[in-house]
Amino acid sequence: MTQEYRKEKKYGMVIDLDRCTGCGACMVACMAENNVPFRDNETDKLKSITWMRIYQLTNGKSYPNEEICYLPRPCMHCEGHNGHSPCVTVCPAVATDYDRETGIVSQIPTRCFGCRYCMAACPYHARYFNWWDPVWPEGMEKSLSPNVSPRMRGVVEKCSFCFHRYQLAYEKAASEDRRELRENEYQTSCTQACPAGAITFGDLINKNHAVYKIKKDPRAFRLLERLKTNPKIYYLSSREWVRRAGDNYHPEEETGKIKSHQ
């Protein structure tokens, strides 16, 4: 339940795919910020942990008509219908929760016992299992972020929209006797790392935030909207084939015409 003195927020992102170059800075920033573990050999991508993952999409045509688009995919922080995100409702031990104050889907690794039902429920593959205990190269543990606990073997983890940054920003604001955060006070690490400025982060329901306006761009779409997951990540693309790749469509259907939650 939202506390009365704080306004309800729905933090989300708009990612401009026309700007994204696929450089991977967001992935690196995310891993460093959140102490995401990695292994000596990361060949098997199905066992790699990448809270932010970049997909390479192609239009399926051959050269010279081939086009490529890079699509960064963090957790979608789905709201579903009234906070019933696909993963939150299935977790048997309340180790993941939909926070009605921020709209962030949290993950509590110390509560998770590793049944992986949430991973089965997430259509975006945004949830990752710790198949191994994290092992950092010698000396690197000194550079880990003190704000995020590393996770142990056998639990699920995922993008938290850098929730610790929200907490730090809120503490700072509170010390200045403010109840609300300014837009630039809470930004995720991927947003700040993107050299192309492709990621915009903010409160989707706050008229003063940039995302509020950008999400209404005619180029905007969300991934798998038809499943009614109600994600909080919007993408922008001026290319029809990219927008079409965001969901499943029958041949006669046009993009942008599918009704879903907003």
Next chain:
Amino acid sequence: MFPFISFEWVWDIEHVVFMGGLWYAVSILGIGMAYCIIKAAIDKKEV
């Protein structure tokens, strides 16, 4: 899981129906077994 004890417990319809069903079943099994064991012990004494 436990009303009054678990901090997650909420007095809503879901908790009452779900946990009510569970405790109802557990009670039947517990009482049933207790009855059988006590009766067996008493019968043994009578023999």
Next chain:
Amino acid sequence: MDSAFIPEGVKRCPFPQFLAGLGLAGVVLAWGIFAMLLCWLKGLNQTNMNDSYGFALWIWADLAVIALGGGAFFSGFLKYIVGKDELKNIINFAVLIGFICYSSALLILAIDIGQPLRGWFIFWHANVHSMLTEVAFCLSCYFGVLTIEYIPLILENRQIDKIPFFHNLSHNMHEVMAVFAATGAFLSFFHQGSLGGIAGVLFGRPFAYREGLLVWPWTFFLFTWSAAAYGPCFTIFLIKLLEKITGKKLVKDNVIDLLAKISGWMIFTYIFAKIIDTWYWAVVTVQSKGQTLMDFYDDNMFYGLWILVAEIVVGGIFPALILLTKKGRNSASLLWAAVILACLGVCINRWVMVLQVMAIPVLPFEDWALYYPSWQEIATTILPVAYGVILVMISYRYLPIFPQEKELNPIESH
């Protein structure tokens, strides 16, 4: 050597032969235990599961043994609630098989979770909205019921029965068994259902997702129904197998015939419902998600349209038709074929609802994800089979599992 423990009036193989059999199964059991310890000590990196396959062979094995073990609750329901008294000759064995299946399922779940020491969180921090919570609660409780149903059988061992307290306890438990059986049927309805619900509620996975009634997707009802329908087939299959191994007739034909007939009707009605469910899902649910039936059946070696045909026609309609006809039930080879096909049918259904769900890409730019289990996963899945064989061997040797055995196999006095 152990003749004092063997039920009176029945013949068992020599003790050394029995020990040799136990040893053989014990080797397989030890292999499984070794793999289980590897998983517990080194973690789930011992498996070939990955982030696309969070659920894999174990969850399938879990669902399959619980469906096959459904013979216990349904036979109990038929005997104690419906009043089919002939089934008293089969109920002990059904309970034993149920006990094995459910204990195996709980063990597999304990291996399957990433943090086994936190397993109790599912009870203590229960999320009442999760189907998995419902599974954990009802499964554990129903395992309690099966234990309660199995105890009187142990107490009927010749030597244990001589102790007055145990004799009385067994008698008392038999007296109130109907109450336990009814509780078991209630719990089974919910846990079989919630196992189906696990897949059915996944609205992010169109292949699994089903609409339904109130909070329950249609898979909830289909799973309960199919467990009640196919479970007895597994019981019959194992009785027939045991008869082959022991070279004895253990249960009279009329009892098998009755259970087979009921199972036939259950499978027939279930498969009818399943066809309607599949049809509605294909033409309404899937279409509304922008997909078509054939999006879920690829030309790869695992998930072609053949698997749907194998599940519904070969593993459903065929056994139903055989079991519904008197001629089919009376012919030994047809009965064998029917129960084997039925067991395969329900196992395919559970496979599809777990592994195919994981295999199918949901995002249009992703590919099918295929997986093969590691030897540790296979060994831990075979472990319950070895454990089951051992428990059946011990129970058959020392407990009066088959009440009709003595009558059907009189020992000639010298």
